[in-house]
Amino acid sequence: MRPVHFEYQSPDPAASQDFFSKALGWTFQQWGEFPYWLATTGPDDRPGINGALMPSPDDQARTVITVDVPDIHQALEKISSAGGETVVPIQDIPEVGQVAYCRGPQGIVFGVYQAAEMDQTERE
Secondary structure (H helix, E strand, O other): OOEEEEEEEEOOHHHHHHHHHHHHOOEEEEOOOOOOEEEEOOOOOOOOOOEEEEEOOOOOOEEEEEEEOOOHHHHHHHHHHOOOEEEEEEEEEOOOEEEEEEEOOOOOEEEEEEEOHHHHHHHO
């Protein structure tokens, strides 16, 4: 299971978009009606992952890495068995898949993502 997405949580998303655009050449596009901006970090034919920028729920800046899993329910069971916990339960992302957020025993927060069936067949 590998990282496939990152989320930067920022107390000032507009200023963060401006910074990353100027400093690293990233582009941002708002996703739907949500305060969530998809970040394109480079061309798809180069190594790396894209991500997103969103408002921080508590005005603290943080980075959350999301990993791709084949079965989100099984992944959450393994995380629990290993001493972790689910901090945000499974959420559906229409036409994209499902995501949940977890915390490991040392306090590191991360996401687990299962692609929608149509996306999984395209990946194989």
